[in-house]
Amino acid sequence: MKSIRLDKFLADSQLGTRSEVKQLLKKGLVSVNGEIIRKPEFKIDPAADRVCFDGKEISSQQEVYYMLNKPAGVVSATRDNHERTVLDLLPSQYQRPDLFPVGRLDKDTTGLLLITNDGALSHRLLAPRRHVDKTYFVRVNGRITEDTVTAFRQGLDIGDDKITLPADLKLLDEDQALVTIREGRFHQIKRMFHAVGCEVIGLKRLSMGSLTLDENLPEGSCRELTAEEIALLRQN
Numbered sequence: 001m002k003s004i005r006l007d008k009f010l011a012d013s014q015l016g017t018r019s020e021v022k023q024l025l026k027k028g029l030v031s032v033n034g035e036i037i038r039k040p041e042f043k044i045d046p047a048a049d050r051v052c053f054d055g056k057e058i059s060s061q062q063e064v065y066y067m068l069n070k071p072a073g074v075v076s077a078t079r080d081n082h083e084r085t086v087l088d089l090l091p092s093q094y095q096r097p098d099l100f101p102v103g104r105l106d107k108d109t110t111g112l113l114l115i116t117n118d119g120a121l122s123h124r125l126l127a128p129r130r131h132v133d134k135t136y137f138v139r140v141n142g143r144i145t146e147d148t149v150t151a152f153r154q155g156l157d158i159g160d161d162k163i164t165l166p167a168d169l170k171l172l173d174e175d176q177a178l179v180t181i182r183e184g185r186f187h188q189i190k191r192m193f194h195a196v197g198c199e200v201i202g203l204k205r206l207s208m209g210s211l212t213l214d215e216n217l218p219e220g221s222c223r224e225l226t227a228e229e230i231a232l233l234r235q236n
């Protein structure tokens with residue numbers, strides 16, 4: 001592979017703008033094959049050289065996509081001073097500094113979480129006007145009835161400026177359902193059930209757009225998306 005400037009490689013890896021990565025280099029945070037390099041113009045071969053930022057390897061692969069089956073008890077953030085984050089669950093070979101979760105699940109919510117460094121895709125999946133479907137399995141304290149199904153379909157006042165967009169509720173039992181929402185408001189599903197007199201006691205995300213949680217993926221584990229899953233997600 002052709003050699004390229006280190007600052008370009010770092011900027012292409014979403015570490016920052018060309019001038020931001022120059023500052024990171026100056027601070028001695030970047031190593032190539034174990035040696036701290038401070039010169040932006042230093043040439044590397046991305047296919048052969050091991051480039052690390054703050055001790056973590058930066059892959060020459062541009063965009064990466066991982067499906068995590070999030071367990072309860074970890075926060076959907078890139079960093080947290082007190083709590084374990086979803087990124088802490090990735091094995092070391094997947095770790096790189098530009099990863100982030102696409103959207104947030106509450107600390108006690110489990111299930112599908114996409115982790116990537118593809119900002120454009122994340123933006124498309126989360127953009128409010130795109131109304132990407134997100135389906136959850138939900139268990140509640142209380143009874144889910146046909147009236148609840150109607151109320152969810154009509155939209156609910158959960159204390160925001162606007163009522164919620166129509167959501168689909170598929171009854172599985174009187175205290176269990178599949179719910180599909182097309183927005184991503186703060187604690188949305190918990191607040192929707194609260195508005196109809198139920199308390200959510202279990203919430204697991206099963207799908208987001210075209211991406212479905214792999215049922216063979218144990219809680220706390222992750223895997224790379226397949227080429228087909230990536231292609232379908234890009235069509236969302």
Ligand code: URA
Nearest residue numbers: 106109187188189190
């Ligand atoms: N709605 C919630 O209330 N919590 C989540 O984690 C996701 C959707």
